[in-house]
Amino acid sequence: MQACAGTIRLNTPKQLDDASERALIDRCRRSDVEAFGRFIDAYQNRVFGFIRRMVPIQDEAEDLTQEVFIRAFQHFANFDGRCSVKTWLFRIANNLCIDRARRLDRIPAHADYYPSADEDEAIEIADVRWEPEKVALDSELVALVEHGISTMSDKLRGVLLLHDREDMAYEEIATTLNIPVGTVKSRLFLARAHLQNVLSEYLKQEARPV
Amino acid sequence: MKRKDNNPELDALLRTQTQQAIQKAVRSLPEENLSLAWRSSLNERLRAAKPEPRWKARLKGTWRPALGLALASCLAVTLTLRNPISHPVVANSNLEASLVATYDDTANSETVAGPGLAIHEVNDTTSNTDSSSDWSESDLNSL
Numbered sequence: 001m002q003a004c005a006g007t008i009r010l011n012t013p014k015q016l017d018d019a020s021e022r023a024l025i026d027r028c029r030r031s032d033v034e035a036f037g038r039f040i041d042a043y044q045n046r047v048f049g050f051i052r053r054m055v056p057i058q059d060e061a062e063d064l065t066q067e068v069f070i071r072a073f074q075h076f077a078n079f080d081g082r083c084s085v086k087t088w089l090f091r092i093a094n095n096l097c098i099d100r101a102r103r104l105d106r107i108p109a110h111a112d113y114y115p116s117a118d119e120d121e122a123i124e125i126a127d128v129r130w131e132p133e134k135v136a137l138d139s140e141l142v143a144l145v146e147h148g149i150s151t152m153s154d155k156l157r158g159v160l161l162l163h164d165r166e167d168m169a170y171e172e173i174a175t176t177l178n179i180p181v182g183t184v185k186s187r188l189f190l191a192r193a194h195l196q197n198v199l200s201e202y203l204k205q206e207a208r209p210v
Numbered sequence: 211m212k213r214k215d216n217n218p219e220l221d222a223l224l225r226t227q228t229q230q231a232i233q234k235a236v237r238s239l240p241e242e243n244l245s246l247a248w249r250s251s252l253n254e255r256l257r258a259a260k261p262e263p264r265w266k267a268r269l270k271g272t273w274r275p276a277l278g279l280a281l282a283s284c285l286a287v288t289l290t291l292r293n294p295i296s297h298p299v300v301a302n303s304n305l306e307a308s309l310v311a312t313y314d315d316t317a318n319s320e321t322v323a324g325p326g327l328a329i330h331e332v333n334d335t336t337s338n339t340d341s342s343s344d345w346s347e348s349d350l351n352s353l
Contacts, residue, residue: 049242066251069256070252074259161236192228195236199235
């Protein structure tokens with residue numbers, strides 16, 4: 001397997017500390033486009049990464065990401081500061097994704113190949129020798145992880161992305177999605193179990209002699 | 211509701227090696243990058259989009275409850291006017307007089323007939339006595 005192709009985005013120079021975020025919030029409330037641009041710089045890729053995995057079509061995901069920032073800019077006067085700007089942006093993003101899914105009554109792509117995972121379904125956790133040290137993200141595995149994410153339900157996917165991808169705390173996710181913390185935890189467990197099943201198939205095939 | 215928030219078993223399951231490995235795999239996915247064209251398009255849209263003024267945002271937060279209150283008030287007024295509440299009308303002077311009269315009657319009836327009799331029963335008794343005195347002398351002689 002090749003070396004890991006992924007990049008970890010945390011602590012990038014674009015990250016905002018609390019003090020500078022507060023100062024920017026005050027400026028944004030006065031409709032300062034330049035200050036709002038700093039928020040865009042800080043969060044555009046993360047918001048897009050979330051939306052891209054919730055919305056399968058690239059162009060649509062890009063449009064929806066723009067819509068998130070436009071709505072945030074237009075309604076910044078309503079931002080009460082009880083949560084972080086990041087949490088607020090992800091809440092707007094999640095709501096827009098839900099609205100879109102309701103509108104289209106979307107069916108996950110390739111659902112016939114991999115069964116979709118939902119909260120109500122009993123997930124069978126594969127009993128294979130799971131060896132985390134073997135998990136290096138080559139392009140094939142990246143594609144498989146992405147596929148596993150795309151085949152789970154929106155509810156599970158949202159929690160998985162916010163926790164494992166965006167490093168949000170359980171409470172923060174609960175606030176973003178407006179669900180109890182216990183539900184966040186159970187959804188996260190089910191989402192990871194679904195992904196484990198998908199990846200276990202891959203590892204089994206890898207181990208099989210040709 | 212905190213019914214499921216603290217679940218040690220679930221917390222332990224989430225900390226297992228397998229679950230942590232999945233987390234690591236998801237976290238290590240490549241970052242999605244947006245193009246400069248996307249950003250300039252967003253800047254254009256932001257310039258065109260007018261932010262909602264603060265007063266409008268505040269108004270928006272208050273007009274809905276205010277409208278609800280106004281509608282409820284209108285409904286209450288309409289219902290009141292359609293079905294006026296009928297209060298018993300009692301003249302104050304009559305009330306006092308009737309209370310005193312009732313008390314006097316009760317006291318008199320107790321004096322005349324003893325306790326446990328109502329005033330009309332006392333009157334009836336009187337009327338019976340009166341009717342018995344209607345007998346004339348001739349009637350008595352005829353017996």
